[in-house]
Amino acid sequence: MSTELLDLFRERAALLEGHFQLSSGLHSPRYLQCALVLADPPVATRLGEELADLLLRDGAAHGVTTVVAPALGGILVAHEVARALGVRSMFTERQDGAMTLRRGFTLSAADRVVVVEDVITTGGSTREVIDAVKAQGAQVLAAGSLVDRSGGAAEVGVSRRSLLAVDVPLWPAGSCPLCAAGGVAVKPGSRPAPRA
Ligand code: ZN
Numbered sequence: 001m002s003t004e005l006l007d008l009f010r011e012r013a014a015l016l017e018g019h020f021q022l023s024s025g026l027h028s029p030r031y032l033q034c035a036l037v038l039a040d041p042p043v044a045t046r047l048g049e050e051l052a053d054l055l056l057r058d059g060a061a062h063g064v065t066t067v068v069a070p071a072l073g074g075i076l077v078a079h080e081v082a083r084a085l086g087v088r089s090m091f092t093e094r095q096d097g098a099m100t101l102r103r104g105f106t107l108s109a110a111d112r113v114v115v116v117e118d119v120i121t122t123g124g125s126t127r128e129v130i131d132a133v134k135a136q137g138a139q140v141l142a143a144g145s146l147v148d149r150s151g152g153a154a155e156v157g158v159s160r161r162s163l164l165a166v167d168v169p170l171w172p173a174g175s176c177p178l179c180a181a182g183g184v185a186v187k188p189g190s191r192p193a194p195r196a
Contacts, residue, residue, distance in 0.1 A: 005146070005164040008043065012036045019178040021185035023073075024122045027176035030168040031188045032147050034118035038076045047163065048080020051144050054161045055081070055114055060142040065111045066090060068133055070099060070125045074117040077146060081116050092132050099128040101136065111138035120145040120162065121170065123154030130156060 009015040014036035020028050038044040055061040064087055069078035071091045082089035090105040107113065115129045120143075130140045140158050148154070148162035149170070173179060 005047070006166070008037055009033075012040075016188060018188075019176075019183045019185050020188050021173070022121055022170070024124055025173065026121060026170045027173055027178065027185050028149075028168050028170050029178060030166075032119055032149070032166065033188060034073060034077075034146055037146075038080075038118070044076055044080050045083065047146055048077065048082075049084040051077070051116065051146065051161070051163055052081045052084035054163065055142055055144050056085075057161075058159075060159045060161070061085070061114050062141070063112045064114050064141055066107060066113050066138070067116055068092065068101075068107075068113050068129055069116050070129050073119070074125075074129075077116045077118050081114070081144070085114075092129050099125075099132045101132060107133060107136035107138040109137040109139075111136075113138050113140050115140060115143045115156075115158075117145050119147040119149055120154050120156075120160075121149045123150065123156045123160075126154070126156045126160075130158065 009032055014033040016031040020031040064085055066088045067078045067082040068090045069075055071093045075091045078089045092099040093102050113133045115126050117126055126143050133140050142158050143156045143160045145162045148165045149168055
């Protein structure tokens with residue numbers, strides 16, 4: 001799967017080279033723009049099925065009732081994983097800086113939740129969603145992502161799966177060699193895709 005998914009990113013010009021500031025605050029010379037891959041609905045559905053299969057494989061997600069993701073990047077992933085699992089999909093948003101279930105989304109102690117996102121780097125977003133889910137009294141079974149950019153290192157406190165592990169350099173802003181060379185990092189979500 002991994003090679004095939006990486007090919008898909010290349011095919012869709014979704015593997016960007018440059019100088020990026022990730023949502024974690026870390027800088028990197030490469031960025032995987034999942035939105036470009038998820039823009040094709042049948043592809044999004046298939047990736048959701050594959051991640052759902054992976055989460056079910058060792059029983060980690062057994063009995064799941066709801067899939068929850070951080071907005072915006074995780075919304076489509078949660079939706080497609082939930083479709084494959086036959087359960088509900090929800091997302092959290094930041095309210096005064098804190099990940100929160102809004103829009104009337106509620107969970108109860110009866111809910112068993114899988115938390116997903118598009119790309120995991122430090123695991124910070126997933127951990128924040130897990131905390132928001134637990135604050136509602138629900139149980140968190142497992143976590144998943146399409147891409148793992150952490151080198152497998154992201155710890156989120158529950159078992160975690162991803163479809164594709166990619167090795168990319170990640171630097172704190174203060175020790176980024178591209179910044180040291182005078183470059184300015186861009187937030188990849190906030191600019192148009194470069195012309196191929
Ligand atoms: Zn930098």
